[in-house]
Amino acid sequence: MKQNPKLQTIQENMAPGAYTAHGFLGDDTRNLLDILKQDQFDINKLGTTHEEVARRMRYFTEIGITSPDVPIVVDDIYEVTVDDHRGYIPCPFADNVKEIKRNTKLTNLTLGKTIYWSDLTIHMIEKHGFYEGKGSFFRNDPDTLYMLLGL
Ligand SMILES: [Zn+2]
Numbered sequence: 001m002k003q004n005p006k007l008q009t010i011q012e013n014m015a016p017g018a019y020t021a022h023g024f025l026g027d028d029t030r031n032l033l034d035i036l037k038q039d040q041f042d043i044n045k046l047g048t049t050h051e052e053v054a055r056r057m058r059y060f061t062e063i064g065i066t067s068p069d070v071p072i073v074v075d076d077i078y079e080v081t082v083d084d085h086r087g088y089i090p091c092p093f094a095d096n097v098k099e100i101k102r103n104t105k106l107t108n109l110t111l112g113k114t115i116y117w118s119d120l121t122i123h124m125i126e127k128h129g130f131y132e133g134k135g136s137f138f139r140n141d142p143d144t145l146y147m148l149l150g151l
Pocket of ligand 1: 091092093094095097123124127128
């Protein structure tokens with residue numbers, strides 16, 4: 001589907017080398033509008049919201065921040081490690097938001113699966129419904145997040 005010029009500009013901000021070395025789209029060949037629509041569809045199907053997913057991610061990150069670089073077991077079935085931050089990164093949606101470059105690693109010990117996100121990932125999910133493109137390092141699709149975060 002064709003997207004408006006504003007989204008097109010944002011998509012260009014997401015290319016490798018624009019805001020970050022690897023960009024936000026991975027090897028996804030869809031345009032930004034189609035990525036957003038598919039993830040919105042999947043979130044609706046799960047009966048949750050972007051805000052709910054982001055709130056759950058922030059819950060773990062905020063616990064991890066209390067002991068940077070040290071794995072912390074949370075609620076018996078999660079292990080969270082938050083790395084120390086190194087500067088700031090602007091949101092590619094060009095809304096003047098800058099997030100700390102800080103990464104969270106979460107392992108669901110019951111499922112034996114690990115996922116990663118950054119503070120910017122949380123912001124982009126919460127405010128823009130953007131989970132990044134397929135193949136992007138911080139991409140976790142709604143189903144994966146729903147399952148691993150225990151939503
Ligand atoms: Zn933003």
